[in-house]
Structure formats: structure tokens, C-alpha cells
Ligand SMILES: Nc1nc2c(c(=O)[nH]1)N[C@H]1C(S)=C(S)[C@@H](COP(=O)(O)OP(=O)(O)OC[C@H]3O[C@@H](n4cnc5c(=O)[nH]c(N)nc54)[C@H](O)[C@@H]3O)O[C@H]1N2
Ligand SMILES: Nc1nc2c(c(=O)[nH]1)N[C@H]1C(S)=C(S)[C@@H](COP(=O)(O)OP(=O)(O)OC[C@H]3O[C@@H](n4cnc5c(=O)[nH]c(N)nc54)[C@H](O)[C@@H]3O)O[C@H]1N2
């Protein structure tokens with residue numbers, strides 16, 4: 001499909017979906033931008049989301065003039081409207097081009113030398129005066145692997161501070177802990193390829209139609225090719241994804257644990273357990289100790305459909321139908337995202353989703369797998385795999401384990417005992433530490449927490465107090481306002497590095513032009529900072545390639561082993577999935593079965609699967625109870641507020657809200673009601689309201705949608721800087737993963753005159 005910019009505008013101006021000849025959703029294969037002929041084509045990866053679409057970039061000298069989905073990549077040429085407009089963001093005249101320092105409350109231009117020297121002085125002062133716990137690094141699942149790896153190494157091994165965290169905590173933490181507890185290793189067992197083999201898709205808390213459009217297209221193509229394919233969607237809102245479901249299950253927000261346990265209960269009672277798979281490859285646990293399968297079945301009895309359906313807001317029959325379909329289908333694939341991860345029971349939900357696959361044997365065969373969809377472009381490779389979170393070290397190692405610390409100390413060539421044994425501050429705790437004065441100086445890279453953190457007003461107090469160095473591509477973001485030093489960062493193809501996405505696939509982005517103005521890559525900023533801080537002996541590499549080679553070799557001693565993924569291969573091939581232990585290894589599509597280099601030696605005529613993350617080779621089914629969250633509706637707060645995304649906008653909108661076409665398509669931020677809630681409150685489209693939660697009040701505009709909202713649930717997206725919905729979103733979080741619950745906040749609503 002070739003769309004001219006003009007055609008495209010027509011399509012996106014209103015609410016019309018962009019659909020190409022063969023495409024049924026928002027995907028498109030190419031957008032022609034009329035800015036001169038393409039002089040050269042270059043292979044790259046889209047900058048935005050965890051789908052990790054392969055793109056071909058058409059350059060005219062240093063100008064990006066065309067973006068096209070790569071037919072050779074997993075997305076088979078399909079990209080979404082955000083990806084297709086990357087060129088617009090690259091060209092924005094509003095880019096930050098020079099460093100700035102705050103003087104008398106105002107950011108004024110400075111030289112790089114001045115800015116970096118002040119940064120160094122401030123970090124040194126805090127370290128000397130208050131020690132390593134008084135500094136912090138807040139990073140991003142959108143930084144390149146080499147950038148996150150360097151920051152993590154510098155802070156944990158150089159400054160002895162484990163205060164390294166970032167926005168993946170708000171996003172993937174529950175999925176990562178869920179996988180680790182169940183399988184002993186993070187990252188999914190399966191891959192996108194499973195979509196082409198699945199017969200049942202179980203989407204829960206995922207709006208893939210808007211958030212992972214090319215994957216959604218792939219699901220639609222699978223359904224077209226095989227009429228037996230069924231799509232189940234569990235979501236309180238009737239999203240565009242739900243519109244296409246064969247079975248739509250509109251659960252009330254915050255209650256999914258009841259549904260998942262009830263499905264397990266039905267499966268056990270109908271005799272749909274895969275006894276052979278269970279006896280060979282599964283153990284049971286109540287969270288404290290191993291239990292028998294009988295004890296597990298007993299636990300499930302509290303979740304009989306008749307007992308829980310009312311509270312879920314659905315019928316017992318719906319639960320039985322979904323459970324039967326899940327267990328009896330030839331191959332069931334679960335896909336989930338923030339509706340499950342951003343929850344006070346996020347880890348338990350992830351455990352139980354994995355359990356559903358284990359007890360039914362719907363795993364480790366083509367089309368049958370639990371696949372947690374990733375949010376950001378590099379949350380998997382950059383942050384989870386490099387261990388750039390407060391409790392982690394590279395490649396699945398834990399700060400809390402002495403053996404793991406010692407391994408990393410040896411690999412990083414620092415004295416034994418260098419890495420502090422106590423995990424650092426997770427995202428919310430990091431900003432809370434700024435409020436209490438315990439975190440004095442911090443570097444924020446590639447994230448906009450002043451808009452994206454929940455209970456925002458509270459954490460902004462901390463940002464005001466602390467000394468903040470912010471690396472950004474724009475000057476007018478909410479977080480940049482709090483910067484004491486603002487550093488201009490290079491964007492996307494102005495720098496080079498590796499991204500790793502959902503299915504353990506690593507892909508490279510090459511540098512295709514110089515950064516704007518005086519901007520520098522986050523990598524260069526970090527290496528310069530390391531040198532000034534006297535850590536030149538630790539951060540010895542000078543280029544992303546040298547850094548990659550160090551990290552690649554380090555992975556060799558772990559079950560992540562991707563030492564065979566060289567820079568040269570990344571340039572030649574279209575992404576490679578780890579484990580990949582040698583340069584002639586093709587990569588691993590599915591883990592824990594034949595073909596996975598770590599499982600291979602355990603596979604024989606009797607054993608087709610080996611969960612090598614666990615000492616006994618068995619994955620764990622946890623009996624996880626439903627615990628009601630604090631944010632529930634009441635007479636005083638009768639509505640649920642849930643927050644999330646729309647197809648045309650990226651997160652806090654700093655990039656996509658600037659693109660006129662995307663801006664128009666999304667419009668201003670607002671609260672979207674179902675007519676049956678708007679009516680009793682006397683609300684019409686466009687009315688101004690005050691929304692109040694346990695965290696505070698804010699004003700906003702009303703929108704009404706009969707088709708896509710649900711009685712009792714109000715939806716708001718968080719892309720509009722002038723509509724800071726996170727002012728009222730609760731910061732209750734999962735006690736294990738520390739991931740905030742952005743999805744369930746009880747609110748009251750008042751019409752303003
Ligand atoms: N267009 C676009 N795409 C993106 C992004 C973007 O900003 N814009 N960001 C990327 C990132 S970082 C992420 S994390 C992903 C997020 O991708 P998604 O998780 O798919 O998107 P969300 O809109 O956050 O939320 C998903 C769904 O959870 C539902 N939900 C809310 N509460 C509950 C509940 O209690 N139970 C269940 N079952 N569902 C619930 C919501 O109604 C919503 O439809 O998208 C990625 N892709
Ligand atoms: N209400 C609500 N809030 C949420 C969520 C929700 O569902 N509801 N979801 C949460 C989730 S899942 C996520 S992932 C977070 C995302 O939250 P954030 O990470 O805060 O959001 P982004 O808009 O992606 O911020 C990235 C910032 O980096 C800048 N930038 C872009 N490229 C570069 C670069 O190469 N280098 C540098 N230094 N800067 C760059 C951008 O201009 C932008 O300001 O939001 C969370 N907040």
C-alpha cells in the first residue's frame with residue numbers, strides 16, 4: 001500500500017482506521033513522505049514500542065525521507081501510524097540543541113564543559129557527604145542496550161549505588177517477576193511465530209489493536225487462514241481489540257485473579273488437566289512451600305464459577321466457556337500487557353496465567369505459550385536483560401545473592417565486595433527518597449516521570465527538592481521543568497546501538513546522521529561522566545560496539561548466552577533470538593525444548609521439556625489467592641478510573657503530540673464515560689468536571705463513548721501534558737514487583753459550571 005501524506009491525513013483526520021488492501025486494523029506498510037528522492041535505504045528498528053518492527057529507512061543525505069515496514073522482518077512489512085511518522089519527530093524544530101543550567105530558577109544555555117563539570121561536582125558532593133544511597137539513576141526501556149548497561153555498571157560497580165531503576169518498573173516488572181518465579185528465568189518461553197500456529201488467543205488486559213498493531217494484524221491473518229481460530233478478550237473496556245473477539249469477557253476492573261483461579265478450578269473439575277505434562281514438568285507451591293496437586297485442587301474450590309461470577313460482573317457460564325476453550329483447544333496462546341501487569345496483584349496474575357498453560361500442557365509446542373507483550377522498544381533487552389533495575393544484575397542475576405554479586409564483580413574486574421548487598425530504590429521509592437531528602441542527586445535519562453508517575457503531585461515535590469540532571473530531546477517536557485542541568489540528547493538514528501524486544505530478539509539501529517545542534521548520545525554522556533568521576537578504569541570502552549562486545553562476552557556465563565550475536569551478524573541478519581551461544585548458532589525461537597541449547601542435553605525419548613531455570617527442571621504452579629485491592633468503588637467513589645493508551649500517541653506525548661496528524665487524531669486528553677454513567681451525573685460531551693480520588697482532585701473535559709466504554713468505568717489516556725491524569729491515579733503498587741496499579745482507581749465526579 002502506498003499512501004501519500006495527503007491521503008493519509010484524510011484517513012487520520014477523523015476516527016477512521018487506516019486499513020490497507022490486506023490489512024484490517026491500523027497497520028500500514030509504507031508511508032511516502034514527499035521530501036525528495038531516497039538516495040539510500042537502511043535497515044533499522046522502529047524507535048517506539050516493544051513490538052520491535054523492522055523498518056527500512058529511506059535517507060536523502062542526512063534527511064530521513066521515507067519509512068517503510070521491512071518485509072523480511074517479523075512484522076512482514078506492517079508498521080503502525082506512529083512508526084510511519086518517525087521522520088516528523090526527527091525533524092522537529094523544537095529539539096533541544098544546547099546544554100542548559102538552572103540559574104535563579106531559569107534554565108540558561110551553557111557549554112558542555114560547564115554542564116558536565118557541575119554534574120560531576122554535584123554527584124561527588126552527594127557521594128562524599130551522604131554516601132552511595134543518596135544518588136540515583138532513573139533510566140528507560142527506550143535507551144539502547146549499551147546505554148542502560150553502562151549506567152548500570154557505572155552506578156552499581158563504580159559508585160556502589162544500587163539506586164538504578166527506570167520506567168520498566170511501571171510497565172514490565174510484574175511480568176518479569178512472574179516469569180522468574182514460575183520458570184526460574186525471566187523472558188518468555190515462546191515467540192511471535194506462535195501466533196501463526198495458535199488456535200485460541202487469550203488476550204487479557206491487552207489492547208493490541210491500538211498498542212501492538214502489527215501483531216494484531218498477524219492474529220487477524222491467522223484467523224483468516226484458519227476459521228477454527230477463536231479470540232477471547234478479557235477487558236473491562238470494550239476496546240477495539242474486544243470488538244474483534246469471538247468471546248468478550250467484560251470483567252470489572254481489579255478482579256481478574258478471581259477469573260484466572262476460577263478457570264483453573266473448572267479445568268481441574270472437568271478433568272482437563274494434562275496429567276502427563278504435570279507429572280513430568282510441573283511442581284506445586286503455595287508461596288511458602290511445596291504442596292501436592294490435591295492441595296492445589298482444594299485451594300481452587302473457593303473459586304468455583306458460581307462463587308466468583310457476581311463479583312467479576314459476568315456469568316458462571318462465561319467462565320466455564322472460556323476455561324473449556326483455553327484447555328481443549330489444539331494450541332492456546334495468551335497475550336497480555338498492562339491490564340495485568342499494572343495491578344496490585346500483578347505478579348500473582350502473571351504466575352496464574354503461566355499456571356494455566358502449565359496445568360493444561362498449553363506450552364512448549366508451536367502456538368501454545370504464555371507471551372507477555374512488551375511495552376517499550378527496549379524494556380526487555382535494555383533493562384530486564386542488562387539488569388538495570390534496583391534489585392537486579394545482568395542476565396538474570398540478583399543483587400541479594402552473594403554468589404551473583406561475586407560473579408559480576410569478577411566479570412567487571414572490581415574487588416570482591418564492591419557491589420552493595422542491599423537492593424536499591426525502585427522507581428516509586430527513588431522519587432519518594434527525593435521527597436524525604438534521602439536521594440539528593442539523580443540522573444534521569446529518556447523518561448518523563450513528572451508526567452508518567454502515579455500520584456504525581458506527591459513525587460513532583462521530590463523532583464523540586466533534589467538536584468536533577470535530565471537528558472532530553474525536548475526542553476518543554478514536564479520533567480525538564482525540574483532539571484537543574486538539562487542535557488540535549490541524540491535521538492534514534494542520530495546514534496547507534498542494540499534493541500531487544502518481546503521474543504528475546506536483538507536488532508541493531510545504525511547511526512545514519514549526526515545529532516542536531518550540540519546534542520550527544522546518552523552513551524557518550526555516560527562515558528564522559530564516568531571519566532570525570534574517575535571511573536575510566538571501569539568504563540574502559542569508548543564506542544557502543546566495544547561496549548556490546550564486553551556485554552556479549554559477559555552473557556556467556558549465563559543462561560542468556562548471546563555471545564554468538566556479533567555486531568556483524570546483527571547488521572547482516574534480521575534480528576536474532578537468544579540464547580545464541582556461538583556465531584554459527586541460528587538463535588532460539590522456543591525455549592525449554594529441543595533446539596534450546598540449554599535444554600538440549602536433557603531431552604530424550606521420555607523428556608520433551610526441561611525448565612532449566614529450576615534445579616529440578618520443573619516449572620512451578622503457584623496457588624495464589626485473590627486479595628481485594630484498596631481502590632474499590634463505594635458510595636462516595638462510585639466509579640472506576642482506568643488509564644492507558646490510544647493508537648496515535650506515545651506515552652507522555654512529547655514526540656507524537658508534536659506531530660500535527662497524530663495530534664489531531666488523538667485530540668486533547670479527557671475523561672471518557674459510558675452514556676449510562678454520564679446520564680445520571682448530568683454530563684454531556686465537552687462538560688468540565690472535577691474528578692476526585694484518594695490522591696487528590698483535578699479538572700478535565702468529558703467525552704462519551706457508547707461503543708468502547710463500559711458502565712461503571714471511566715477511561716483516560718496520559719499523553720496530554722495539559723491533562724495530567726496521573727494527579728489522581730493511585731500509587732498503590734504490587735508488594736513484590738513494586739509496579740504501580742495505573743488501572744484501578746476509585747473516583748467521584750462533580751460537574752463544574
Ligand atoms: N499506541 C501506543 N502503543 C503503545 C504505547 C503507547 O504509548 N501508545 N506504549 C507501549 C507500552 S510502554 C506499553 S506498556 C504497552 C501497553 O499496552 P496495553 O497494555 O495493551 O495498553 P493499555 O492501554 O495501557 O492497557 C491495556 C488494557 O488494559 C485494560 N484494563 C484496565 N483495567 C483492567 C483490569 O482490571 N483487568 C483487565 N483484564 N484489563 C484491564 C484497559 O481497558 C486496556 O484496554 O503499549 C505499548 N504500545
Ligand atoms: N496513567 C498512566 N500512566 C502511566 C501508564 C499508564 O498506563 N497510565 N503507563 C506507564 C508505562 S507502562 C510506561 S512505559 C511509562 C512511560 O513513561 P515515560 O518514560 O515517562 O514516558 P515517555 O513519554 O516515553 O518518556 C520518554 C522521554 O524521553 C525523551 N526521549 C526520547 N528519546 C530520547 C533519547 O534518545 N534520549 C533521551 N535522553 N531522551 C529521549 C522523550 O522526549 C520523553 O520525554 O508511563 C507509565 N505511566
Ligand code: SF4
Pocket residue numbers: 046047048049050051052053078079080081082083084211212213214
Ligand atoms: S507497532 Fe510499535 S514498533 Fe511497530 S511501527 Fe508501531 S510503534 Fe513502531
Ligand SMILES: [Mo]
Pocket residue numbers: 170171172375376
Ligand atoms: Mo510501558
